[in-house]
Amino acid sequence: EVLFAFAKIIKEEARTSDIVGRYGGEEFLAILGDTELPGAKVFCEKVRNHVEQAHFMYQGQRISVSVSIGVAQRSDYPSMKALVNGADERLYDAKRKGRNRVEPA
Secondary structure, eight states: OHHHHHHHHHHHHSOTTOEEEEEETTEEEEEOTTOOHHHHHHHHHHHHHHHHHSOEEETTEEEOOOOOEEEOOGGGSSSHHHHHHHHHHHHHHHHHTTSSSEEEO
């Protein structure tokens, strides 16, 4: 239920030209075409703030949910695989630094 609600939030924040989806487990991926790193950080902060303000319910009880986000820019990586790995590394940096944050490359 929480993943479904989060997917709805990320889709609401995305533009029609963006591609967003579940990447695995509890991870999502957003491809923001024609967006430089500063714009991607703005998008990610909007998602993070939206999640922070949302009322997630599970089995009739409100639960706290946070989101940690890693951001990477395509021009900084030689391939799409390297780009995704770079974003994943930033995600784990965000988790190590306390969670509920956006960590850019």
